[in-house]
Each structure stands twice: as C-alpha cells, then as structure tokens.
Amino acid sequence: MLNRFQLARLRAFRKAAWVEQRFGGKSEEAAARVLCVASGKGGVGKSVLATNLAVLRAEQGERVLLVDFDAGLANAHLLLGVVPRHDLGHVLKGQASVEEARVEGPAGVSLLSGGVGREILVNPTRRDLDRIFQVLRPLEQDYDLVIIDHGAGMGYATIAHLAATSTLLLVSNHEITALSDAYALYKRAHAVNANIRVGMVFNRVPGESAVDAAWARFRSTSLKFLGHAPELVGWVPADEAVAHSVQTRTPVVQAAQDSAASRAIRQVASWGPIDHARTTRAFYDQARKALR
Numbered sequence: 001m002l003n004r005f006q007l008a009r010l011r012a013f014r015k016a017a018w019v020e021q022r023f024g025g026k027s028e029e030a031a032a033r034v035l036c037v038a039s040g041k042g043g044v045g046k047s048v049l050a051t052n053l054a055v056l057r058a059e060q061g062e063r064v065l066l067v068d069f070d071a072g073l074a075n076a077h078l079l080l081g082v083v084p085r086h087d088l089g090h091v092l093k094g095q096a097s098v099e100e101a102r103v104e105g106p107a108g109v110s111l112l113s114g115g116v117g118r119e120i121l122v123n124p125t126r127r128d129l130d131r132i133f134q135v136l137r138p139l140e141q142d143y144d145l146v147i148i149d150h151g152a153g154m155g156y157a158t159i160a161h162l163a164a165t166s167t168l169l170l171v172s173n174h175e176i177t178a179l180s181d182a183y184a185l186y187k188r189a190h191a192v193n194a195n196i197r198v199g200m201v202f203n204r205v206p207g208e209s210a211v212d213a214a215w216a217r218f219r220s221t222s223l224k225f226l227g228h229a230p231e232l233v234g235w236v237p238a239d240e241a242v243a244h245s246v247q248t249r250t251p252v253v254q255a256a257q258d259s260a261a262s263r264a265i266r267q268v269a270s271w272g273p274i275d276h277a278r279t280t281r282a283f284y285d286q287a288r289k290a291l292r
C-alpha cells in the first residue's frame with residue numbers, strides 16, 4: 001500500500017503525463033516566474049537580497065515561494081525569522097511532503113529551507129536533483145514568483161538551475177576576487193544557457209565610484225572575451241541596517257524601510273525582467289531535462 005507521499009508523487013506524475021500528452025509537453029498551468037540568485041564568491045549577499053526581494057514582491061501582492069537551495073548550509077530561514085520543522089532534505093528522503101516543509105514568513109512569503117548540515121543535500125547526485133525538481137514542479141501552479149537562493153560557486157545543482165532559468169541575478173561586491181568569480185559564473189551560465197538574461201547587482205559597496213570602477217571592469221572583460229555583458233540592475237551600499245536586521249532576524253526592508261540598503265533593494269525588486277521571467281515550458285521540467 002502506498003503512503004501519502006508516494007500517493008502525492010503518483011498523482012503529480014499522472015498529472016504531468018496527462019499534461020505532456022494533452023499539450024505536447026507544454027504545461028499551460030505552469031504559472032510561476034522563476035528568478036535565480038547566485039554568485040561566484042560566497043558571502044556577498046545573495047541570501048540577504050533573495051529574502052528581501054521575496055518580501056518586497058510578496059508585499060506587492062504576489063504569491064512568492066523562496067527556495068533556499070544553499071542546500072545543507074541554508075540560512076534564509078534565519079534571515080526571515082522562521083523556524084522550519086522540515087526542509088528539502090526531509091522531502092528528498094520522503095520524510096515530509098513539500099506542503100509540510102513549506103513555512104510562511106514575513107508578508108506571507110513561503111519558504112522551503114535547504115536545511116543545515118544535512119549531508120544528503122551537500123552533494124546531491126543527479127538522481128537526487130531529479131527527484132527534488134520533480135517534487136517541486138507542482139508548486140509552480142501555486143505561485144506567481146519562485147525565487148531561488150543558491151549556494152556560492154558553480155556546483156552541479158546551481159548549474160542545473162541556470163541551464164533552465166530565463167533570469168538570473170548575479171551578485172557580487174566590488175572587489176577583484178568577487179568580480180573574477182562572478183565572471184566565471186556568468187561565462188558558465190551562458191555556456192549552459194545561451195538565452196539566459198543576467199542582471200548584475202553589486203552589494204555591500206562603499207559608494208558609487210567603487211561600483212563604477214567594478215562595473216566598467218566587469219563589462220569590458222565580458223564584452224571583450226564573450227561578446228556580451230549582463231545588465232547592471234543596481235547596487236546596495238554597505239549599511240549597518242543590514243547587519244542589524246540579520247541580528248534581529250527581520251528583513252531590512254521591513255525593519256528599516258528608509259535605510260539606504262532598503263531603498264536600493266526596492267530598486268532591484270523593480271527590475272523589469274523579474275516580471276517576465278518565464279520559460280517556454282515549466283521551469284522544473286526544463287531543469288530535469290538539463291540533468292539528462
């Protein structure tokens with residue numbers, strides 16, 4: 001006899017098979033837009049940005065799901081001030097359904113946590129990822145926007161997502177080390193997905209002149225060696241209000257709405273391509289295909 005998780009999976013599988021047959025692989029029900037937030041170097045502010053963007057978009061009335069795919073080292077739940085009882089690791093092991101793992105955060109954002117210190121998610125195999133994508137696929141119907149917070153670097157899981165997404169926010173600071181790693185990720189993203197739209201955000205920068213210099217360097221290198229460059233979406237200053245909001249586990253856009261960081265993040269949240277971040281077929285179907 002099937003348990004309820006196996007039953008749910010079977011139902012999702014049957015539905016996907018029906019959609020495949022009926023619409024030739026294109027699910028008309030796939031509603032969510034998907035935005036990946038990634039960086040080459042660690043600690044540059046992906047999770048701060050992803051959580052605050054999720055909150056801002058939810059405040060505007062969108063149904064937002066934040067997937068913390070820094071699996072095994074997740075911390076979006078800390079930044080949102082929620083305590084998930086289950087995470088993607090439990091989901092992958094069949095110990096919880098996605099419905100049980102989802103928690104509601106500020107402004108009604110749904111969070112799926114990647115779990116902390118959970119071995120199974122640190123180095124997921126292709127099979128693990130395929131299972132996670134399959135389980136997440138039905139959620140696309142429930143949300144307007146899915147924001148995916150990635151771990152730093154070019155891990156297999158990140159690249160699989162980037163191969164499928166239409167839109168990526170690439171986060172960096174102004175330092176040469178972060179820029180170099182961001183360039184490597186940008187190049188790789190384009191190698192696996194020629195149509196990807198990439199917006200660059202500089203975070204934790206001392207001021208405009210540092211951004212100008214960093215952007216000029218990044219842009220000219222990209223144009224010279226790749227023949228294209230990302231768009232500059234905006235920059236967020238180094239701001240005490242962010243550090244304070246992290247400590248108090250409240251997103252800065254709620255804790256200090258008029259801070260310089262909040263104003264800058266609001267500008268990033270209004271980046272036009274987020275409103276059009278759709279692929280021709282459902283994102284998680286595309287991601288599963290990218291694994292093959």
Ligand SMILES: Nc1ncnc2c1ncn2[C@@H]1O[C@H](COP(=O)(O)OP(=O)(O)OP(=O)(O)O)[C@@H](O)[C@H]1O
Nearest residue numbers: 042043044045046047048152204237238239242243
């Ligand atoms: N604009 C900012 N001003 C001041 N401090 C910041 C700013 N952005 C981020 N920080 C600080 O940097 C820390 C790291 O940020 P965050 O966790 O978002 O980075 P990350 O890129 O997600 O890191 P990881 O690669 O480990 O996932 C935060 O805890 C916060 O204290």
Ligand SMILES: [Mg+2]
Nearest residue numbers: 046047070150
């Ligand atoms: Mg992070």
